[in-house]
Amino acid sequence: MKAVLLSGLLSVSAVFAYADPLPSWQDADSKARIIDFVRSVTDPQGMDYVTPADRIAVFDNDGTLWAEQPVYFQLIFAMDRLSEMAEADPTILSSPVLEAAAKRDVQAIAEGGHDALIEVINASHSGTSVDAFQVAVEEWLNTAQHPETGLNYDAMTYQPMVELLRYLRDEGFRTYIVSGGGLHFMRVFAEEAYGIPPEQVLGTYSASTYETLDGKPAIVKSPGIAFIDDKEGKPINIERTIGRRPIFAAGNSDGDFAMLEWTTAGDGPRLGVLIHHTDAAREWAYDRESPIGKLVDGLDKGPDMGWVIVDMAEDWKRVYTGSD
Numbered sequence: 001m002k003a004v005l006l007s008g009l010l011s012v013s014a015v016f017a018y019a020d021p022l023p024s025w026q027d028a029d030s031k032a033r034i035i036d037f038v039r040s041v042t043d044p045q046g047m048d049y050v051t052p053a054d055r056i057a058v059f060d061n062d063g064t065l066w067a068e069q070p071v072y073f074q075l076i077f078a079m080d081r082l083s084e085m086a087e088a089d090p091t092i093l094s095s096p097v098l099e100a101a102a103k104r105d106v107q108a109i110a111e112g113g114h115d116a117l118i119e120v121i122n123a124s125h126s127g128t129s130v131d132a133f134q135v136a137v138e139e140w141l142n143t144a145q146h147p148e149t150g151l152n153y154d155a156m157t158y159q160p161m162v163e164l165l166r167y168l169r170d171e172g173f174r175t176y177i178v179s180g181g182g183l184h185f186m187r188v189f190a191e192e193a194y195g196i197p198p199e200q201v202l203g204t205y206s207a208s209t210y211e212t213l214d215g216k217p218a219i220v221k222s223p224g225i226a227f228i229d230d231k232e233g234k235p236i237n238i239e240r241t242i243g244r245r246p247i248f249a250a251g252n253s254d255g256d257f258a259m260l261e262w263t264t265a266g267d268g269p270r271l272g273v274l275i276h277h278t279d280a281a282r283e284w285a286y287d288r289e290s291p292i293g294k295l296v297d298g299l300d301k302g303p304d305m306g307w308v309i310v311d312m313a314e315d316w317k318r319v320y321t322g323s324d
Helices: 002-017 029-042 073-088 096-102 106-125 130-143 159-170 190-194 233-241 254-264 297-301
Strands: 056-059 174-182 201-213 216-227 248-251 271-276 308-311
Touching: 029 159, 029 271, 029 308, 056 159, 073 096, 073 106, 073 130, 096 106, 106 216, 130 216, 159 174, 159 190, 159 248, 174 190, 174 233, 201 233, 233 254, 248 254, 254 271, 254 297, 271 297
Parallel strands: 056 174, 056 248, 174 201, 248 271, 271 308
Antiparallel strands: 201 216
16 A cells, blocks of 8 residues: 555656646747756756856846737836826826827827837826835726737736746746836736746836825835836846846847846856747737837847747747736
């Protein structure tokens, strides 16, 4: 009886030991390279073993962990919020840019460039406490739907990447978001969507003040951007905030190039992963000419630096967490 029980336990252990950690990935080179890397750095008997304290993995968000087309989801939130605010106080629409944003005219904002984007963010994000702002983000996520997919925005996270995050944590990694998106915006959903707690979310943040609102102390979001967590800002923010150079980094655009370059330039085993949006049928296909998620340097230089270039159409069995 004991022998039968022991045999059964061993069989169950064998199943779990060989269970596929990335079931939404095709059994192709990208998946194999990621798994081989993780196994090599977590094998205490191997030459490439990395202690758990140094198993740091960083991920971009827009276009890497969730979708980013036709525009960044935070901009859609900003336009929706501005439209709602204008219903209560029309005088808030004090410029043609803000009038266009309230009408959700993305083209007009794009033509205005960086200055127009900042104007929209300032008007829709500032003058409120962080707590009140995050309540507004949560309410929006619970109700707003993407105009093309009909899915809630937080249902458009990528199932293969959610699995990758879970797999890395199961193997002793700490996973961080390092994104150009707004810090307070992403912290609302990151833990539920990705299993990443707020303190492990790095992003762009606005100026802020410490004030008393309705008799209670509060952190208030002010106009102006204090730090942009994009391009070279990403490794700077990682070093400043985490204090360790990651050994694994994933992104999807040239805004992530410096983060992957800095990560993989360190000593010892390291891996960079780029998500290449090639799937026009299930998502969108874009790279070199796209105003959102432009990818040129990563495609041209990444392979020579040993990065894994994930072909979304070929490497993923499934795209969104919220759809089959």
